[in-house]
Amino acid sequence: MSEPVSFLGGRVAEGAVTVRDAGLQGMITLRGDLAATKVKNVVKKVTGQAIPAQRKALVEGRRGALWMSPDELLLLVPYAEAEEAVATITKALRGVHHLAVNVSDARAYVTVEGAGAAEVMAKNAPVDFSAAAFGAGDFRRSRVGQVAAAFWKDEAGAFHVVSFRSVGDYVFDLLRVSAEAGPVGALS
Amino acid sequence: MLTLQCPYCGVDAEETELTAGGEAHLKRETVGASDDDFEGYLFMRENPKGLHFERWRHSYGCGKWFLAARDTNTLEVFGTYPAQSKEPPKDLRDKISAKRPGWSWREFK
Ligand SMILES: [Zn+2]
Numbered sequence: 001m002s003e004p005v006s007f008l009g010g011r012v013a014e015g016a017v018t019v020r021d022a023g024l025q026g027m028i029t030l031r032g033d034l035a036a037t038k039v040k041n042v043v044k045k046v047t048g049q050a051i052p053a054q055r056k057a058l059v060e061g062r063r064g065a066l067w068m069s070p071d072e073l074l075l076l077v078p079y080a081e082a083e084e085a086v087a088t089i090t091k092a093l094r095g096v097h098h099l100a101v102n103v104s105d106a107r108a109y110v111t112v113e114g115a116g117a118a119e120v121m122a123k124n125a126p127v128d129f130s131a132a133a134f135g136a137g138d139f140r141r142s143r144v145g146q147v148a149a150a151f152w153k154d155e156a157g158a159f160h161v162v163s164f165r166s167v168g169d170y171v172f173d174l175l176r177v178s179a180e181a182g183p184v185g186a187l188s
Numbered sequence: 189m190l191t192l193q194c195p196y197c198g199v200d201a202e203e204t205e206l207t208a209g210g211e212a213h214l215k216r217e218t219v220g221a222s223d224d225d226f227e228g229y230l231f232m233r234e235n236p237k238g239l240h241f242e243r244w245r246h247s248y249g250c251g252k253w254f255l256a257a258r259d260t261n262t263l264e265v266f267g268t269y270p271a272q273s274k275e276p277p278k279d280l281r282d283k284i285s286a287k288r289p290g291w292s293w294r295e296f297k
Contacts, residue, residue, distance in 0.1 A: 054197065054198055055197060055198065055199065068250065069196060069197070069249075069250035069251060069252060070196050070250070070252075072250075126201075126202045126204055126205060140199065140249075141197075141248065141249045141250060142205055142248055142249060143204065143205060143248040148248050
C-alpha cells in the first residue's frame with residue numbers, strides 16, 4: 001500500500017493571515033431527498049450531524065455536513081473512513097433514489113486563518129464577508145478568483161475552502177498572495 | 189452589474205456567479221410539429237428593449253437553473269422563480285403590472 005498524501009502536500013504560508021493545506025479529508029458527495037428520514041438517519045450515523053439548513057455547515061473536527069444545494073450535501077468524514085462511509089450510505093439507502101460518491105481525492109482543501117481572513121476571502125469571492133452577513137457556520141458555494149469553490153467559516157473565524165484538486169495550486173497561491181498583500185480595511 | 193437572487197440558495201448572486209441561458213418559457217416542438225412551429229421553436233426569439241423573461245443558471249453556486257424577469261434596458265430585476273414554472277407566478281406578474289402597466293410578453297400579460 002502506498003501512503004496517501006493530500007494534493008497540496010502540507011503546504012503552509014505563514015503570516016498575519018496563514019494559508020495552509022488542511023490535509024487529507026474524507027469527502028462524500030451525497031445527492032437525494034434531504035427531507036427523507038433514511039437520508040437524515042444515515043447522515044447522522046456517518047457524520048454525527050443533522051441535515052444542515054440552507055447555506056449552513058455543521059462541522060465538528062473531521063466530521064460534518066455541508067449544504068451544497070437543495071438536493072446535495074458534501075459530507076466530511078476522516079479520510080480513512082470515506083470508503084466505508086460510502087458503503088454504509090449505499091446500504092442504508094438501498095431502494096431510495098440517491099447518489100453517494102467518495103470525492104476525497106478529487107478535492108484540494110485549504111484553511112485561511114488569522115484576524116484578516118475575511119478580507120483575504122473578500123478579495124477573491126463575490127460574497128459579503130462582513131461578520132453580520134457571513135458568520136460562523138455559514139456556507140457558500142461560489143468562486144475564488146476564476147474557479148469554483150465552496151467555503152465556510154468556523155467558530156474561530158477561520159475559513160475552510162474546498163476546490164477541485166486540478167485547481168488546488170491556483171487556489172492556494174491566490175489565497176497566499178492575497179494574504180501577503182495585507183488587509184485593505186474594507187471589512188473593519 | 190446584474191444581481192439575481194437564486195430561488196434555490198436564496199443568495200443574491202452577482203453576474204459572475206451566473207450563466208445566461210437565453211429565453212424562458214420556450215415550448216419544445218417535436219415529432220408531429222408543423223414546419224412553422226418547429227422553426228419558431230428553433231430560431232424565433234423575443235428581443236425586447238424592456239421587460240424580458242430569461243433562463244439563468246447559478247453555475248458557480250448550487251448549479252441549478254432558474255428563471256428571471258428583468259428589464260433589458262434599465263437592468264431592473266422584477267424577480268426570480270423556479271425553473272419548473274410553466275408561467276411567471278401571479279405575485280411576480282402583479283409586481284410587474286404595478287411598475288409596467290399594460291405589459292405583455294409572448295402569451296403572458
Ligand atoms: Zn443557487
